[in-house]
Amino acid sequence: MNDITESEKQVSTDEELYEKYITSGDKEAFRDLFMRHNTSLTLFIFGYVRNMHDAEDIMMDTFAAAAAGETRFAGRSSFRTWLFGIAHNLACKNLRKKRRLMLFRFDEGDEPSAELPDDNMLKSEKNIMLFEALSKLPSDKRDVLYLYYFEQMDHNEIAAVMKKNKKQIYNLLSRAKEALRAELEGSGFENGQL
Numbered sequence: 001m002n003d004i005t006e007s008e009k010q011v012s013t014d015e016e017l018y019e020k021y022i023t024s025g026d027k028e029a030f031r032d033l034f035m036r037h038n039t040s041l042t043l044f045i046f047g048y049v050r051n052m053h054d055a056e057d058i059m060m061d062t063f064a065a066a067a068a069g070e071t072r073f074a075g076r077s078s079f080r081t082w083l084f085g086i087a088h089n090l091a092c093k094n095l096r097k098k099r100r101l102m103l104f105r106f107d108e109g110d111e112p113s114a115e116l117p118d119d120n121m122l123k124s125e126k127n128i129m130l131f132e133a134l135s136k137l138p139s140d141k142r143d144v145l146y147l148y149y150f151e152q153m154d155h156n157e158i159a160a161v162m163k164k165n166k167k168q169i170y171n172l173l174s175r176a177k178e179a180l181r182a183e184l185e186g187s188g189f190e191n192g193q194l
Contacts, residue, residue, distance in 0.1 A: 014079035022069065034063055037080065040151055041087050047134070047142050048091035058094055062087040081157040084147070088161055133183045141176035148173060 012020070012029070014036065020029035038059055045062075046055035065071065065086050073082050134142045140162070147153045147161060159169045 018073060018079050030067060037083060041083065044084060044146055045087050045091045047146055048139060049094055054094060058087065058090050061090050077160045078157060081160045084161045133180060136183055137176065137179050140172060141179050144169060144172045145176045145180060
């Protein structure tokens, strides 16, 4: 006979896992959150910093901030939206810091590389081509498309992450789709390949 109860069979939501971690220090619950979101969060951050090592560091900093409760999850959005918002803020902070450092550099030959993530993270050739096309777009267009298609966030969630209103997200998404279509056509992608 199976001793597992019906409630144990149910998968906990992100919010439930985070609440378990905050209230009782359940490290397994936090590990589950990490396993659910670390890859997609790293790819999202990579879109900002263009360096996989930095993206992974910022992803870890994002989870550390969530674990430490530096900013409290208030439940006004989903946990995932809140987590991506923290990542967005940390990535922007990282970029500002790098820009300040670049002002004080004397040798101009060292530009940060725009290396692509491991092929293991991008499961198919189509996704690699799409990711490369996305990387050529301006950051706001790239981010809105990434959140919409890869993270499958709705317009309200995207607005919360990007700190814009819903109408701005609708307009930005429309312009971003057009820019992506033009970029893909320019790189030889056929219309029906997506």
